[in-house]
Amino acid sequence: MFEAFIAEERPVRFNGKGFVPGYQFEVLPALINGDVLNSVAVPLPVMFYGDSIAHLLLNLLSMADFKIPSIDYIHVKYTIVSSLGMMEGARFAQEITGNIELTDEEGKTTTDIGLIEGYKLLFDVGADAGADPLEIMDVTASTMDVAGEVYDSSTNTWRDEIYNLFKGEISGSNLLIGCRIQILPEHRKKGIGKKVIKDFYNNFIQGCGLFGIKCFPLQHEAGMLDDDDMNKTPLRGAMNYQNFEKNYDKACKQLCSYYKKLGFTPLSHNKEIMVINPSLKNRKFDAIKLE
Numbered sequence: 001m002f003e004a005f006i007a008e009e010r011p012v013r014f015n016g017k018g019f020v021p022g023y024q025f026e027v028l029p030a031l032i033n034g035d036v037l038n039s040v041a042v043p044l045p046v047m048f049y050g051d052s053i054a055h056l057l058l059n060l061l062s063m064a065d066f067k068i069p070s071i072d073y074i075h076v077k078y079t080i081v082s083s084l085g086m087m088e089g090a091r092f093a094q095e096i097t098g099n100i101e102l103t104d105e106e107g108k109t110t111t112d113i114g115l116i117e118g119y120k121l122l123f124d125v126g127a128d129a130g131a132d133p134l135e136i137m138d139v140t141a142s143t144m145d146v147a148g149e150v151y152d153s154s155t156n157t158w159r160d161e162i163y164n165l166f167k168g169e170i171s172g173s174n175l176l177i178g179c180r181i182q183i184l185p186e187h188r189k190k191g192i193g194k195k196v197i198k199d200f201y202n203n204f205i206q207g208c209g210l211f212g213i214k215c216f217p218l219q220h221e222a223g224m225l226d227d228d229d230m231n232k233t234p235l236r237g238a239m240n241y242q243n244f245e246k247n248y249d250k251a252c253k254q255l256c257s258y259y260k261k262l263g264f265t266p267l268s269h270n271k272e273i274m275v276i277n278p279s280l281k282n283r284k285f286d287a288i289k290l291e
Helices: 034-039 053-063 088-092 123-128 133-137 141-150 160-165 192-204 248-262
Strands: 002-005 011-014 073-081 093-103 109-121 174-183 208-214 273-276
Touching: 073 109, 073 192, 088 093, 088 123, 088 133, 093 192, 109 141, 109 192, 123 133, 123 174, 133 141, 141 174, 141 208, 141 273, 174 192, 248 273
Parallel strands: 174 208
Antiparallel strands: 002 011, 073 093, 093 109, 109 174, 208 273
16 A cells, blocks of 8 residues: 555555546656666655556556565764773774664664674884884784784784785785674675675775685674673674574685675685785675665
8 A cells, every 4th residue: 555646635545456547647757767667666755647657657556466665775873983092002993883774864763783893903003103013903802813814013014925815916004804794684685784894895994905804603702692691782682693503614614605705815824814905906896886
């Protein structure tokens, strides 16, 4: 059931079986396009006036078992935490959290559907301040897992394995790390995850030589499946991790396969660590569209 209006703003209701006779209808030209005709969907409210062109659309509506789709807008609201004062390595590690939200046309949040978390390690600024790069890398276990495999704290530059992997073609001395992404079950398998990853990259890759992740299945994180875990957030409790793959090796292999399809390259000496080099053309990652 949906509601349309004629020129006099008198409502005419359609239920998929037919429409009220006695009026000539014409959909506004903006609505006569491939998307509308192919999907047999009408944005609401819709004004109808008078001409035969509407007969095609209305006949399609009367014959089809259709639903009026809801229009969701996805926003990622980022928060960056930076430390001041004598915080050692933490001063040069930007903590980034992105709340993934469904919003209405006015940008007002209607539903929180997930989050993405990561860090941007500012090795260049740290070097100018005389900071120990190892302390920057070791801000959290997640940052150390990735940074320790790609960055050499003793020389304050990329490890030889990285230069060899990309044949020396790498520019930028900072490191962007994606630590976790969580999408609620009802919003999965819609391509949202890869779009959010691409959006995270677009917003924070500037000045970075690599974008890195560790393929670690979150269902295997300590305490993740404990019902009485004191650190459990509403989002974490709604993720249904108990339904995920319980075998770590299989889960890790699935996750690595997913990121490889997005365009990430595994390291030869640790295939659970995967990276994207922004200096190089990446056909798979470039193919991710945010529209």
